[in-house]
Amino acid sequence: MSNHVLLGIENVYRTYVDDEDNKVEALYDVSLEIEKGEFVTIIGSSGCGKTTLLRLIAGLDTPLSGKLTIGGVPITGTDPERGYVFQQGGLFPWLTVENNIATGLKARGVYKQEKSRVQEYIELIGLQGFEKAFPHQISGGMAQRVAIARALINRPAALLLDEPMGALDSFTRADLQDKLLELWRHDETTMILVTHDIDEAIYLSDRIVIMTPRPGRISDIMEVSFPHPRHRGGVEFLTMRKTILEKLHLASALPEPEYRI
Amino acid sequence: MGRFTSVKTQAASVPPLQTQGPRLPNPYANAKFLIKAPFALVGFLIAILANRLFPQIADVAVTDYEFPSGFILNMNEAYELVLLGLILLYLIAGVYSWFDPDRRAKYLNRVPFRFAMGLALTAWDILGTKLLMLPQPFFPGPARIIESFLMEGDYILQNTLYSLRLFAVGFFVGVVVGVGTGILIGWFARVYYWVFPVLKLTGVIPAVAWMPFALTLFPTPFSAASFLIVICAWFPVAFATARGITSTPKSHFEVARTLGAKTSYLVFHVAIPHAIPNIFTGISTANGFAFTTLVMAEMMGQPGGLGYYINASKVWSAYYKVFASILVMAILFSLIMWAIGAVQGRVLRWQKGLIHE
Ligand SMILES: Nc1ncnc2c1ncn2[C@@H]1O[C@H](COP(=O)(O)OP(=O)(O)O)[C@@H](O)[C@H]1O
Numbered sequence: 001m002s003n004h005v006l007l008g009i010e011n012v013y014r015t016y017v018d019d020e021d022n023k024v025e026a027l028y029d030v031s032l033e034i035e036k037g038e039f040v041t042i043i044g045s046s047g048c049g050k051t052t053l054l055r056l057i058a059g060l061d062t063p064l065s066g067k068l069t070i071g072g073v074p075i076t077g078t079d080p081e082r083g084y085v086f087q088q089g090g091l092f093p094w095l096t097v098e099n100n101i102a103t104g105l106k107a108r109g110v111y112k113q114e115k116s117r118v119q120e121y122i123e124l125i126g127l128q129g130f131e132k133a134f135p136h137q138i139s140g141g142m143a144q145r146v147a148i149a150r151a152l153i154n155r156p157a158a159l160l161l162d163e164p165m166g167a168l169d170s171f172t173r174a175d176l177q178d179k180l181l182e183l184w185r186h187d188e189t190t191m192i193l194v195t196h197d198i199d200e201a202i203y204l205s206d207r208i209v210i211m212t213p214r215p216g217r218i219s220d221i222m223e224v225s226f227p228h229p230r231h232r233g234g235v236e237f238l239t240m241r242k243t244i245l246e247k248l249h250l251a252s253a254l255p256e257p258e259y260r261i
Numbered sequence: 262m263g264r265f266t267s268v269k270t271q272a273a274s275v276p277p278l279q280t281q282g283p284r285l286p287n288p289y290a291n292a293k294f295l296i297k298a299p300f301a302l303v304g305f306l307i308a309i310l311a312n313r314l315f316p317q318i319a320d321v322a323v324t325d326y327e328f329p330s331g332f333i334l335n336m337n338e339a340y341e342l343v344l345l346g347l348i349l350l351y352l353i354a355g356v357y358s359w360f361d362p363d364r365r366a367k368y369l370n371r372v373p374f375r376f377a378m379g380l381a382l383t384a385w386d387i388l389g390t391k392l393l394m395l396p397q398p399f400f401p402g403p404a405r406i407i408e409s410f411l412m413e414g415d416y417i418l419q420n421t422l423y424s425l426r427l428f429a430v431g432f433f434v435g436v437v438v439g440v441g442t443g444i445l446i447g448w449f450a451r452v453y454y455w456v457f458p459v460l461k462l463t464g465v466i467p468a469v470a471w472m473p474f475a476l477t478l479f480p481t482p483f484s485a486a487s488f489l490i491v492i493c494a495w496f497p498v499a500f501a502t503a504r505g506i507t508s509t510p511k512s513h514f515e516v517a518r519t520l521g522a523k524t525s526y527l528v529f530h531v532a533i534p535h536a537i538p539n540i541f542t543g544i545s546t547a548n549g550f551a552f553t554t555l556v557m558a559e560m561m562g563q564p565g566g567l568g569y570y571i572n573a574s575k576v577w578s579a580y581y582k583v584f585a586s587i588l589v590m591a592i593l594f595s596l597i598m599w600a601i602g603a604v605q606g607r608v609l610r611w612q613k614g615l616i617h618e
């Protein structure tokens with residue numbers, strides 16, 4: 001395994017101080033290794049540190065202690081090799097769909113050479129005809145696809161997705177899940193997805209990382225070994241679902257609200 | 262902000278891409294338009310007829326003015342020509358609106374007002390010129406006002422161009438300097454700390470208060486007045502720009518950084534685009550200040566300009582010329598505001614349908 005390790009997270013701690021001066025242990029001794037090309041899902045109730053972990057990997061935040069490495073090199077800041085899809089998508093409202101997608105190329109100063117990739121990604125996400133549309137003119141599902149394409153255009157080694165489908169209806173969500181698998185195969189990008197949807201985790205990932213809050217830590221890691229395409233009503237799927245539910249119940253003593261922004 | 266209401270309502274009427282469908286012709290709507298729209302012109306037609314047919318009862322001299330081309334015109338004819346111009350203008354607008362349901366609706370919406378405007382001109386003409394029943398010389402009739410252009414159209418044009426030049430120079434420099442200062446204040450915490458309080462304090466002072474200094478420190482009256490317009494435009498623009506920059510959501514910067522953006526990209530492609538709507542708000546505020554400053558500066562010691570023309574005419578109690586100058590201001594400043602609104606609509610087209618009132 002260690003040969004193919006892309007991302008190393010070793011004994012990472014991150015503490016916040018909230019408004020009332022209480023210490024919040026967002027991450028407590030978190031260790032995880034993620035392989036090249038893997039699809040890993042992080043699941044857990046709200047407030048268990050999922051976003052915090054993703055931000056550390058992205059280099060948007062630094063740990064209190066512990067080590068984060070990519071390809072053996074310590075992570076010191078943001079880098080286009082680690083794409084990030086934010087919880088709310090965060091498209092630039094003043095840019096058209098195509099210019100949003102082209103942002104990465106322009107920011108790195110390679111737009112002239114790699115211009116054609118913009119159209120390629122527009123086709124991959126199925127948004128032909130919407131190139132000139134502005135973000136508020138397209139649906140939430142389309143906007144998330146644009147956000148994903150925008151992050152992928154830099155050919156990142158890893159794509160970090162923070163509940164990208166949290167605000168979508170279930171049909172759009174299923175659609176986007178398939179699209180995500182397609183993009184994963186197309187680019188062979190390592191995917192790290194945060195979700196609160198157990199079905200989504202089983203449907204998509206190779207491994208499911210279960211986190212628990214207060215302090216935020218990894219309580220379990222599960223392999224999902226049955227092949228794609230996964231049938232959501234299949235026996236293996238449902239068995240897995242039951243196991244995860246039990247673990248989540250065991251994991252959190254108090255029932256937590258399912259989802260919080 | 263109210264100044265740009267029309268731009269916004271127009272924007273709000275553009276539906277998002279997905280809901281735009283083909284437009285079907287509606288013959289009934291067309292008939293309604295054909296019946297109602299002409300009333301936009303009828304009011305002015307009545308004004309022309311009133312001017313023609315109503316006898317000149319009061320004792321007012323109707324002078325003939327001969328143009329170099331040999332063309333002879335008196336004030337009534339000139340006034341009728343202006344009314345005819347308005348009729349033509351609204352006729353063309355009507356024909357243009359005919360082909361689009363949105364524009365048709367907008368045109369119809371304005372019909373009552375235009376009709377009333379025609380009637381008001383009729384009443385004014387009769388009371389002001391034909392009967393001389395309004396207090397004179399303060400309220401001349403519309404034809405008298407138009408007469409100013411016959412008497413000294415060249416001179417009015419000369420003064421208009423002077424004002425325009427003064428405004429263009431002062432406002433342009435003011436906006437550029439304002440945006441620049443605003444960006445520096447908004448981006449650098451240190452500049453914010455040291456400059457923002459100064460800006461806040463000096464920003465509330467009406468620019469004309471600096472007039473005595475401006476007149477002594479600048480070599481020409483023109484540069485002194487430009488300076489006043491620069492500072493009056495500067496503050497609101499700098500203010501609004503700074504606010505736009507500092508209010509950029511952190512998440513926009515984070516998105517850009519994960520995509521490989523460096524500082525210059527964050528400034529020029531994230532913070533500034535985010536501040537553009539604020540900048541335009543600042544510009545529209547500055548615009549109003551600049552008109553005021555311009556006219557006041559001209560009235561207080563300029564060798565030309567519409568404000569100067571007002572002052573010069575007032576001395577001779579030529580109030581019809583004062584009104585002529587005011588008319589030119591109304592048209593000129595409206596055009597300037599319209600042009601700025603057009604630029605704004607173009608630059609902020611990404612907001613179309615986003616802002617609802
Ligand atoms: N910037 C911050 N300041 C203070 N507390 C924070 C901050 N970010 C996160 N936290 C706290 O850290 C914990 C974990 O947050 P987060 O990583 O966002 O959880 P999740 O994404 O799993 O819902 C929460 O209790 C949250 O309130």
Ligand SMILES: [Mg+2]
Binds near residue numbers: 050051
């Ligand atoms: Mg979160």
